[in-house]
Amino acid sequence: MPIVQIEMFEGRTIEQKREMVKEVTRSLVRTVNCQPEAVKIVIREIKKENLAEDGMLYCDRES
Amino acid sequence: MPIVQIEMFEGRTIEQKREMVKEVTRSLVRTVNCQPEAVKIVIREIKKENLAEDGMLYCDRES
Amino acid sequence: MPIVQIEMFEGRTIEQKREMVKEVTRSLVRTVNCQPEAVKIVIREIKKENLAEDGMLYCDRES
Amino acid sequence: MPIVQIEMFEGRTIEQKREMVKEVTRSLVRTVNCQPEAVKIVIREIKKENLAEDGMLYCDRES
Amino acid sequence: MPIVQIEMFEGRTIEQKREMVKEVTRSLVRTVNCQPEAVKIVIREIKKENLAEDGMLYCDRES
Amino acid sequence: MPIVQIEMFEGRTIEQKREMVKEVTRSLVRTVNCQPEAVKIVIREIKKENLAEDGMLYCDRES
Numbered sequence: 244m245p246i247v248q249i250e251m252f253e254g255r256t257i258e259q260k261r262e263m264v265k266e267v268t269r270s271l272v273r274t275v276n277c278q279p280e281a282v283k284i285v286i287r288e289i290k291k292e293n294l295a296e297d298g299m300l301y302c303d304r305e306s
Numbered sequence: 307m308p309i310v311q312i313e314m315f316e317g318r319t320i321e322q323k324r325e326m327v328k329e330v331t332r333s334l335v336r337t338v339n340c341q342p343e344a345v346k347i348v349i350r351e352i353k354k355e356n357l358a359e360d361g362m363l364y365c366d367r368e369s
Numbered sequence: 370m371p372i373v374q375i376e377m378f379e380g381r382t383i384e385q386k387r388e389m390v391k392e393v394t395r396s397l398v399r400t401v402n403c404q405p406e407a408v409k410i411v412i413r414e415i416k417k418e419n420l421a422e423d424g425m426l427y428c429d430r431e432s
Numbered sequence: 433m434p435i436v437q438i439e440m441f442e443g444r445t446i447e448q449k450r451e452m453v454k455e456v457t458r459s460l461v462r463t464v465n466c467q468p469e470a471v472k473i474v475i476r477e478i479k480k481e482n483l484a485e486d487g488m489l490y491c492d493r494e495s
Numbered sequence: 496m497p498i499v500q501i502e503m504f505e506g507r508t509i510e511q512k513r514e515m516v517k518e519v520t521r522s523l524v525r526t527v528n529c530q531p532e533a534v535k536i537v538i539r540e541i542k543k544e545n546l547a548e549d550g551m552l553y554c555d556r557e558s
Numbered sequence: 559m560p561i562v563q564i565e566m567f568e569g570r571t572i573e574q575k576r577e578m579v580k581e582v583t584r585s586l587v588r589t590v591n592c593q594p595e596a597v598k599i600v601i602r603e604i605k606k607e608n609l610a611e612d613g614m615l616y617c618d619r620e621s
Binding site for chain 2: 453457
């Protein structure tokens with residue numbers, strides 16, 4: 244514990260994911276007082292056709 | 307808020323997803339009194355080999 | 370299938386939830402062509418101190 | 433009910449998944465007293481670059 | 496890994512949960528070839544007013 | 559986007575959650591290049607009887 248899930252659009256590089264998990268883990272260690280090895284992070288990548296806001300798919304919003 | 311996740315078998319067209327998120331958003335606006343722009347919907351597509359019911363994978367059920 | 374999860378602030382009445390699941394189920398039946406008895410909906414209620422946007426908890430935003 | 437989600441690294445064979453869902457369903461039937469046909473299991477497969485522990489991606493750990 | 500989430504109606508005893516996590520962990524070890532200490536299980540308990548099937552809340556079905 | 563879910567044991571203060579969401583949001587902004595107002599964080603609090611590792615509930619481990 245904690246178990247973190249991060250959903251974001253696909254397309255980030257491994258380097259960005261590497262920095263992200265390092266930083267997010269540090270943030271949790273500092274603020275909720277846990278051991279870094281207790282932090283698990285799952286990244287879920289989503290296509291723009293699979294996220295909607297305001298009743299509209301993201302793949303339809305950007306133009 | 308609300309955040310909606312919909313898990314379904316892969317294979318729907320973008321047109322079906324487009325209608326689905328429009329309709330589901332409207333349903334939420336009408337029934338729980340929220341703003342349409344507050345509704346986020348994440349679609350997760352699942353392969354038939356990754357869903358089971360009654361101890362059996364869906365890819366094994368259909369024959 | 371589909372399995373739907375709806376996260377929203379706590380405080381809705383059972384009557385609102387009842388209407389919500391009826392409407393959302395209908396929306397899915399109409400748009401992605403599934404049987405109504407195949408639609409499962411899980412509602413997750415969240416306290417305002419457990420949701421954040423823009424780095425701020427909702428319980429701190431409203432004043 | 434119950435609805436089970438199992439996240440694991442990609443790369444298991446269908447035969448392994450088939451055995452897994454059979455066994456997990458039986459375990460639930462035996463221990464929490466439910467009908468086997470009430471047990472739904474969703475498998476989510478994750479790439480090693482999408483899981484981190486101790487601030488490090490799994491794809492960076494194994495060497 | 497694996498990370499397992501089990502959603503079920505509230506009301507199971509700790510003894511039932513204890514047996515359930517023991518059995519489910521064993522099932523995973525046997526079938527997908529993982530170490531028992533790698534298996535994490537999160538139980539989520541749901542009220543009958545927060546689950547619906549076929550457009551109807553469970554708290555309305557049972558009578 | 560991103561949508562972040564953080565599961566952790568219950569018992570953190572609002573002050574700890576406040577710091578946590580501020581820090582995690584900043585970490586995401588810095589590393590995956592998103593707007594802070596696009597970051598949503600859901601906190602899920604779990605009882606020790608609802609998490610297991612190595613086939614054992616956490617409420618049984620600590621003694």
